[in-house]
Amino acid sequence: MPGCAHADPLTPADRYQELFVAVQTGGIFSDSKTFVDAMPRQQPAAILAAYRARSAEPGFDLAAFVHAHFVLPAVPDSCYKSDPKQPLRDHIDALWTVLTRHPAEHPPQGSLLPLPHAYVVPGGRFGELYYWDSYFTMLGLTASGQADLLHCMADNFSYLLDTYGVIPNGTRTYYLSRSQPPVFALMVELFEDHGVRPELAYLPHLRKEYAFWMRGAGHLAPGQACRRVVRLADGSLLNRYWDERDTPREEAFVEDTRTAAASPRSAPEVYRDLRAAAESGWDFSSRWLEPGGGLESIRTTAILPVDLNCLLFKLESKLAELAGVAGDADAPAFRQRAHARRQAIERLMWQEDEGAWFDFDWQQHRLRTNLTAAAAMPLYVEAASATQAARLAGTFAARLLEPGGIATTERVSGEQWDQPNGWAPLQWLAIGGFARYGHQALAHEIAHRWLATVASLYRREYKLVEKYALHPAEEGAVGGGGGEYPLQDGFGWTNGVVRRLLRLHPTHAACHCRAGVRA
Template structure:
């Protein structure tokens, strides 16, 4: 059906977009009935919020040709179609000649020039990035030495915040692609990439999933770790280490397309990350108990945070030093006011940001002293994944840096961790795992979605799994999915934190679904998956296809008034890619539903005015 795009768009918005948001939602008060007129005299009647939003999207995305079948798609087919044809592409980036200025842009920190840091040891990358930036005087290429990075160098880098280069593929003549989370996040993030990749692999987006994995390996090789994100102010910290689980999932799916020496190269990187980052007793390992912590090697206020973000904390110290809050922030940042207690607070805050749970009451002011359940579950999974990869693909052993790694040796590491987890993290009385604070030598008896991650890692016995599900899942599962924590007590003062109750996030859903399924809790898994998926589908049906960063799972709503807002909720015409890991959770969650559950979700399209 051929239409006049401009005229149809203008007429549709004038009639149906009564709040002038360039979207059509249940909040609009139009007649909810629009007639499309084709250039050859044909017409298409469209009724209801959901189908009118589909129409708006198709008109906007089209070039004057409208496919009525796309407008009438049911919700589950529609979101899958948009992800495959639009969302993943919209969220994709590549630091090449045509996109370098766009990839350098950063809402979180601005500067007069656009800085691109390239590892000095990457001669091919340096040559390429210098060549493509030659026509842009506002771009400055800065060579970055090999890690570790001194405090003095980090201080100099902080004056010139910029993007960190990713892998340039000399054979292809272009940098590798990657997918950003969405919205204000215009760079590649550490643990987001794993969950995004699960969605990409579900859609068989091989090149994107492979590109992100290789970009992660590049970061470990040249920046010393899988970064929080590839920005200069993240050089001091990583994120939950999903590189090895990513490698295992990707290679097992696509082994037929990849040579074994490719796996050998990446397995070596995985071992390096494990040994040099996470088993380093100076940063991430509590050597006396054999468990790991999150840690950030920087100091002071995290530089990606906005001025005023820490006012609740800073005002307490401002009174102590006899200055205003704004002056306290400035003077502390400049080193004019020194305070050991505030230093310690930021050590914990930075560690919490490495955990990915920024921020949560669970880890506030204690994170650097805490052996977390989630991190040690991931570490156990790394150890068992490496053992399995060696057993399956290098049965005679894997040689790296003068050491022969065997499956038995890595299973022994996993068993040692399992023993430590049982000793320090398992609570027999409560039937759950809890974080352990090494400073107080006590568990933090905090009900959290992260307590369930040993299910995903295979770190608990069948009896423990049953007790864990009974003690934790019921306290966390809400109408819209699994909440990050149980309700926070009124005695805890401070700002409402986005990784606390009542908010729910995609990574927790995905990991816990997999864990429940692994231990045979099929009914509980489907109940949890349906709760989350129906909430997202309802949002897409009622709000023009919206797929945001997080949800209030108690109210089943994307409308949140919490720190950092909710990325992905503001857009024109069609969602700007949705949000990476929420997209993935939708794809993966739908695959776990029964046909009856899917039919109920599709029926939402016709039950919405």
């Protein structure tokens, strides 16, 4: 597309080699993401050559060298504040401009992947476009009347599929080895519903996303796996999360090397599983760990996630529908694949005794026992029966419904995708899923509790954050904890989900809440 510069083909680790390792292990920055997002002040090859020539000199100052040769990213601690007289809804509407980035701001030779159109970032340390975050962000754009920005986001995702054959985790070179939960089919429906472009226009892009997730499937024998595809002993074809690399994540280099050092498994195996969990978006959670184990026990690639496979059921169903409209000969094949996947999900992942879906460990041939909010995804993509939806409603109400919304899991692990944290995307999936199956009271209750949580923190601290603790403190809601980095303000998907819910629940007290004003 015109005006879109070429990306650097190498990641920072590839580009800067021993300089990269020295910086990431040298304690110069508290956040491993800082250096990989930095911009070189001259040609990268010249910087590496200068480092090699000078690093052995007596008194060499690595920190000074880095500051002299790179422009470091400016990450705000908390700058997402507008007029304190604004109610929450208007505050969110004002944030879209703050969180929007433009192609003209994409400098060359860094890790940032150029895009042809404006886009919305999550905020804080996350200053690039993220894949599955953006679906939930775009829900809010529709509620705010941001049609032009929604159109730009749609064209950017099409561009990524056309250029790279994948929508990467985020628009950085170090993210190109993995994707995120494949929600593009959900985006396509949103685009059509809001007049961006007819769904049929995206058929080529949906095919490209499917090809990425199914690469290697054609030659798998029962019991074999290749990249993101697993063929089980009974011939069922399901998917897992993966990453093309088995090295430490560049944006979490120190953290990953520390985790691998604590594991009895080989370091490349641990790195792959850490990267695969990052592809899941749930980085990190007891969902991927051995029961009772820490992060060093991670086994993401051994797990067939229920939500991933439901999203691929949705993708196959959408491909069947649109290919049929286009008169393509492969429409029946996509329909059959969607049917087979749905049967496999029900056969392997539905636990009748507990009234819920669980992830499946394909290496140990057993269900995982960790109930998570991912169990709402079969409802959201309409892969459940009415009976299953009713059973799940009872299970969620009894086991995952907290004072602040739907819990991520039932376990406290210290990881951010576990108790006590709640996340905006999981609230939306549960609300939407139960509403689609007629469980309006539960959907309403989740929405009510989540909006109250967000409004409580907004009144006291005048901001929205990435995640929230669902067990409110005495003084009101607090931001969530755990994970590899401090709580981030902004925040894209929280803004999006809350803005959409405010439109759907116009009488909720959150619609009128203001900073410092109690309900």
